[in-house]
Amino acid sequence: MSWTAVLALCAAAYALKAVGAVAASRAPDAALSERLEVLVVPVIAGLIAVQVFGDGEHLVVDGRAPALLVAAVLVWRKVPLLLVALAAGGTAAALHALGW
Amino acid sequence: MLPVDRLLRDSVSIGLATGVYAVSFGVLSVAAGFSVLQTCVMSLVCFTGASQFMFVSVMGAGGSAAAALPPAVLLAARNGIYALSLGSVLRRAGWRRALDAHLVIDESTAMAHAQRDPAQRRRGFVLTALTIFACWNAGTLAGALAGGVLGAPESYGLHAIFPAVFLALLVPQVRSREVLACALAGAGIALLLVPAAPAGVPVIAAVVAALPLMLRRRA
Structure with missing residues (x-):
């Protein structure tokens, strides 16, 4: 099986987590973080x-x-x-x- | 009960169950034609069970990478929503946050949100994620090397363990009628979409049920 496919899946899986984590760190205040919970x-x-x-x-x-x-x-x-x-x-x- | 800390005990229980699933992932992945190294890299780097299973199943059934990637990525997409909800749990500094992001999965998120105290949230998140990371990767390697020594997970009820665990972790978060309604609506939306939408979409779409609550709290 191709390494390209494996690495593409790995990259996509991590990118999705990272996008959420970065967005969460941009929350301007604790009240918004609480609402997002x-x-x-x-x-x-x-x-x-x-x-x-x-x-x-x-x-x-x-x-x-x-x-x-x-x-x-x-x-x-x-x-x-x-x-x-x-x-x-x-x-x-x-x-x-x-x-x- | 042993005098072991509750969070630790709960994390290890979930980790062991995950480890057994990982063995079946290892078996399935090698049977689908992936090498032992590729199988282990998936568990180490993707570290998100449902989409790994989807990926190797589609490729194993003769599908192309182009056919296997979209459903696998859809199943991984809910981790983005989880990470968004974990603002107070993930560390803020750049590389620490990057490391924490890798640990965002169903179980670590549910365990974090089941705790009320902020320090315990962080601890529940880290303990669960690290225990599962260890068990998931050890199980994957064992399954990839050993082949099909274990029967189907269904024969020992593993497929029923995870919803039970998630229920136990969800209940402490339901602190009002509105939140209960939001949970039930989420379950309803997901079930309605199972026959209609590709795998992964029903669970992500359930997030819509949180909108009324979020908008009302804003006011």
Whole structure:
């Protein structure tokens, strides 16, 4: 495979991060920085939704959905992150073994 | 629980899960025809999992670089939004900021924003990013060298771990009804766009849901 393609991807991936970082450092005041923080909320929420229900160009409900539900209950009960992760993974693995 | 600091423990947990994914990336990349060195350079320098997976999948399926780059770059674009939101977390001085920018990924961003105290934000960002950087690259090398010894990540539920982790890191940021509405709208926008838009776009487009909140706070 061509090095040009690999290096192009590397350059693009870093440039995108750098553009955001430079723009953030140009924020004139702390109040604007604080307002920009809220940008992350819907993006992470969208990421969760796509990771749970996305399958290429399709939406599917499989073992990941109940796993997220289990995670939601544990997060609400303020269970440590590691246990939340293991419980979600375990739920999805068990359902996957059952053919989900 | 062990008397280990919570942030450290959480970072290591996420790092290990990422490491297992990295092994499957290494396997997939070499199977797609990339050399071990190329595979490792991608993980070291791109350091953004979703677009690396996309890139090697398209090229492995016989696609050209011209076909593989746009979807991979779209998946990496959300890192720009993350960096923009991390103004108070990234160091300001030139080369330090350049170094910090490299560490901006889903997990480090979510971990930073899940903390309330500014010092803890910085610490969460750095700990998570460095743990993942170590595990991601070690896993990539292992996978590239070893080949397909592990089964599909689905068989041990890895694909469900990441949304669970992001949920746990998102919840502390939802401090009002408006922010909750913004999160739900973001999820809704992303889901609506999955069948209609190329991979990567749904998640970036979700940012639109933050606009009402940003404009109102300005007033």
